[in-house]
Amino acid sequence: MAKIIAVMNEKGGVGKSATATTLAYLLAKRGKRTCLIDFDGQGHSSIIYGVKNTNRLEVTINTLLRRVIEDEQLPEPDSYILKHESGVEVIPSNSQLFTLERNLCNVDFRERILTQYVDTIQDRYQYIIIDCMPQMGTPMINVMMCADSIIVPTQAELLSTQGLAELLKHYQVIRRNSNHRLRIEGILITMDSPNTIVSAQVRGLIEQGFAGAVPIFQTHIPRSIKVAEAVLYHKTICEYMPNNPAAVAYEKFADELLGAEAAADGEGVRAVG
Numbered sequence: 001m002a003k004i005i006a007v008m009n010e011k012g013g014v015g016k017s018a019t020a021t022t023l024a025y026l027l028a029k030r031g032k033r034t035c036l037i038d039f040d041g042q043g044h045s046s047i048i049y050g051v052k053n054t055n056r057l058e059v060t061i062n063t064l065l066r067r068v069i070e071d072e073q074l075p076e077p078d079s080y081i082l083k084h085e086s087g088v089e090v091i092p093s094n095s096q097l098f099t100l101e102r103n104l105c106n107v108d109f110r111e112r113i114l115t116q117y118v119d120t121i122q123d124r125y126q127y128i129i130i131d132c133m134p135q136m137g138t139p140m141i142n143v144m145m146c147a148d149s150i151i152v153p154t155q156a157e158l159l160s161t162q163g164l165a166e167l168l169k170h171y172q173v174i175r176r177n178s179n180h181r182l183r184i185e186g187i188l189i190t191m192d193s194p195n196t197i198v199s200a201q202v203r204g205l206i207e208q209g210f211a212g213a214v215p216i217f218q219t220h221i222p223r224s225i226k227v228a229e230a231v232l233y234h235k236t237i238c239e240y241m242p243n244n245p246a247a248v249a250y251e252k253f254a255d256e257l258l259g260a261e262a263a264a265d266g267e268g269v270r271a272v273g
C-alpha cells in the first residue's frame with residue numbers, strides 16, 4: 001500500500017507545487033512507484049508535468065471524485081492516468097475542482113470522498129504525493145483524512161508563517177478524532193535567502209513557535225529564479241537544472257525525508273521485535 005504524503009499550507013505561493021512535483025520526480029528517479037495527485041484547481045502540478053491546456057482534460061481528480069459522490073463506476077486507471085517519462089504517474093486537475101467544496105455540501109460521509117477514491121489506486125504505488133490547494137475547507141479535510149503524513153512548505157518570510165498555527169489546529173483535531181495515523185513530516189523552509197537577517201529571524205521564530213510540536217527539516221530550499229523558469233519548460237528544477245542549488249537542496253530534502261522514514265521503520269521493527 002502506498003504511503004500518502006500531502007504537501008499542504010493554506011497560505012498561497014509558499015512552494016507547495018514546486019515541492020510536490022519535485023519530490024514526486026525524485027522518488028520516481030529513485031525507483032519508487034510514484035503517483036502525483038494535483039489537488040488544486042489552478043492545475044500547477046498538471047502543467048509542470050506537461051499538460052498544455054488543463055481545460056481540455058476529460059478526466060481530472062474532480063471528475064473522478066464526482067463519480068465517487070454519485071456512486072458511479074470509475075474508469076480503469078490506465079485509461080486516464082498521465083504517465084510521465086520520469087516514471088511519475090499524474091492525476092491531473094483543472095478549474096472544475098473549484099466546485100468541489102460546493103458539491104460536497106450535502107454528501108454523506110463527505111470528508112471521506114478522496115479516501116474512497118485513493119483506495120482504488122493505492123496498491124499500484126509506493127508513494128502518492130498530493131499537491132494541495134491554498135485554502136482550508138472540506139476538500140482539505142478530505143486530504144487530512146486520507147493522508148499518512150503532511151509536509152508543510154513555508155517561505156522564509158514572517159507573513160508566510162502565520163497560517164501554520166491554524167493548520168496545526170486542524171491537524172490535531174483530525175489526528176485525535178479520526179485519522180490517528182496522520183503525522184507531520186516537517187516544516188520545509190522554501191525560497192530561502194541564506195545568510196540574510198530575515199531568513200535567520202524567521203527560522204528562529206518557527207523553531208521557537210513549533211519546536212517540539214512539529215519537526216523542521218534541516219534542509220532549506222534556496223530561492224532561485226531557475227525554479228520558476230523550469231515551469232516554462234514544463235519541468236521540475238531537478239529535471240531542468242540538476243546542479244542548481246535549489247535542485248541540490250531538493251535532493252538533500254528527499255534524502256532527509258527517506259532517511260527519517262527508514263529510521264522510523266527501524267524503530268517500528270525494534271518495537272515489534
Ligand SMILES: Nc1ncnc2c1ncn2[C@@H]1O[C@H](COP(=O)(O)OP(=O)(O)OP(=O)(O)O)[C@@H](O)[C@H]1O
Pocket residue numbers: 011012013014015016017018019040042044132133134190191192221222223224225226227228229231246
Ligand atoms: N525555491 C524557489 N525559488 C524561486 N522561486 C520559487 C521557488 N519555489 C517556488 N518558486 C516559484 O514561486 C511561485 C510559487 O511557488 P509554488 O507554485 O510552488 O507555490 P504554491 O504554494 O504551490 O502556490 P499556490 O498556493 O498558488 O498553489 C512559483 O512561481 C514558483 O515557480
Ligand SMILES: [Mg+2]
Pocket residue numbers: 016017018040044131132
Ligand atoms: Mg500550488
